Amino acid sequence: MLIQIIGSFLAVVSLSVIFGVPKKFIIYSGIAGAVGQILYFLIISINGSQLIAVFAAALVVAFLAHIMARLFKAPVTVFLVPGIIPTVPGLDMYRAVYNLIVGQNSLAQQHMLLALKIAGMIALAIFIIDSLFGLKRTKKTAN
Amino acid sequence: MDNKLLMDTAVLAGEILLTSGAETNRVEDTVNRILMTSELEKGEALAMSTGIFALLEDKNKVVTTSIRRVKRRETNLNNIYIVNNISRDFCSGKCTLLQAYDALAGIAQRKQYNKILLLLCFIVTSASFTLLFGGGVFECMVSAINGIIIFLIGLIKTRKDMNRLIVKMLQSLAMAVFTVLFINLLNLNINLETVIAGSIMALVPGVALTNSIRDLFHGDYLSGGARFIEAFVSVTFIAMGFGLGLLLGKIVFGGII
Incomplete structure (x- = not known):
């Protein structure tokens, strides 16, 4: 568990450098991504449902990204993009292609569908957090 | 004014x-x-x-x-x-x-991070995603080498101004071919799945993906749709790249991939 937390933190930090996140924010985007991954592994170990775990992780990462963006007066994208990458279904994409080549089409379909479902979950999580923070902004301007 | x-x-x-x-x-x-x-x-x-x-x-x-x-x-x-x-x-x-x-x-003239740091980050990204997918020490080492390959091919893009999709496919293809060759020639007992899946995470179109979701949410269906297609096509080219690599491995080594 500890190794996985350190691994996800390192992964998000190095992705941040690849995407060109400003130097002073790298550590924060790393924290946002690592918190999301901790939640992901926790839910996997308790419940076992990958979809719920991805949804919760994306939700937390998007929430932290919005909070940090307001704290540091920086665009949300800076924290959101590197943090959301670990939830992207890379493993299922690989399995889908692998099974397609080996010739097990039904397994390939299964993994392709799972990858699409996970991508949908990520989209849903970002939608929800964006609309929550959008609500707050419109209230402020109305007053 | x-x-x-x-x-x-x-x-x-x-x-x-x-x-x-x-x-x-x-x-x-x-x-x-x-x-x-x-x-x-x-x-x-x-x-x-x-x-x-x-x-x-x-x-x-x-x-x-x-x-x-x-x-x-x-x-x-x-x-x-x-x-x-x-x-x-x-x-x-x-x-x-x-x-x-x-x-x-x-x-426009600004360069933020130097090349050595970027190379290091590609290595760390590949290795740590392999770790996250459940790989051991040897798997991480192989995918660290994959990170170097991905970075080196990425340099061609900045020099020669090639099509981005082709570069992504080449990166994915070279990485998969190297992994299959390395494992089969040295006869190592290594889990191919964690290595390749970990290495492709550095290529995932993260910006296109998140921006398409956020653009669609704001009602920019034109840009959101365009970004969505961009992300989808990118992922397809990455999949084609390592798919070809795996296929090559299957043909040369006869099913042991």
């Missing part, structure tokens, strides 16, 4: 945002805010994922327009942050128009 310079500043800010990978909503908002600082009759901006149109109209119905087609597309979140700060400073009156324009024009 100099309308021409204001227009140039606004459109330059928009262009940098668009090439660096900002959401269309942010691009439009920034250009509009800068145009609105002039107290003219009308200032409008329209941004799409491929270009910007902007218009200024004064009391005598004299119209200044500007169109910028954006072809280059890369990911640089630092540029988005800097442009955001400049536009914020300019709109709140903290800096003059000329200062803002000079600051924006200076962004």
Whole structure:
């Protein structure tokens, strides 16, 4: 568990450098991504449902990204993009292609569908957090 | 106030945002805010994922327009942050128009991280995602080498200005071929799945993915849809790359992949 937390933190930090996140924010985007991954592994170990775990992780990462963006007066994208990458279904994409080549089409379909479902979950999580923070902004301007 | 310079500043800010990978909503908002600082009759901006149109109209119905087609597309979140700060400073009156324009024009020459750090980050990304997918020490070492391969092929893109999709496919293909050859020739007992899945995570189109979701949410169906297709096509090319690599392994080594 500890190794996985350190691994996800390192992964998000190095992705941040690849995407060109400003130097002073790298550590924060790393924290946002690592918190999301901790939640992901926790839910996997308790419940076992990958979809719920991805949804919760994306939700937390998007929430932290919005909070940090307001704290540091920086665009949300800076924290959101590197943090959301670990939830992207890379493993299922690989399995889908692998099974397609080996010739097990039904397994390939299964993994392709799972990858699409996970991508949908990520989209849903970002939608929800964006609309929550959008609500707050419109209230402020109305007053 | 100099309308021409204001227009140039606004459109330059928009262009940098668009090439660096900002959401269309942010691009439009920034250009509009800068145009609105002039107290003219009308200032409008329209941004799409491929270009910007902007218009200024004064009391005598004299119209200044500007169109910028954006072809280059890369990911640089630092540029988005800097442009955001400049536009914020300019709109709140903290800096003059000329200062803002000079600051924006200076962004283009800027290099944020040096190549060695980037190489290191590709290595760490590949290795740590392999770790996250349940790989052991040997798997991590192989995918660290994959990270170097991905970085080296990525350098060709900046030199030769190749098609981005082809470069992504080449990166994915070279990485898969190397892994299959390495494991089969040395007869190592290594889990191929964690190595390749971990290595492709550095290639995933993260910006296109998140921006398509956020653009669609804001009602920018044109840009959101375009970004979504971009993300989908990118993923397909990555999949084709390592798929070809695996197929090659299957043909050469006869099913042991």
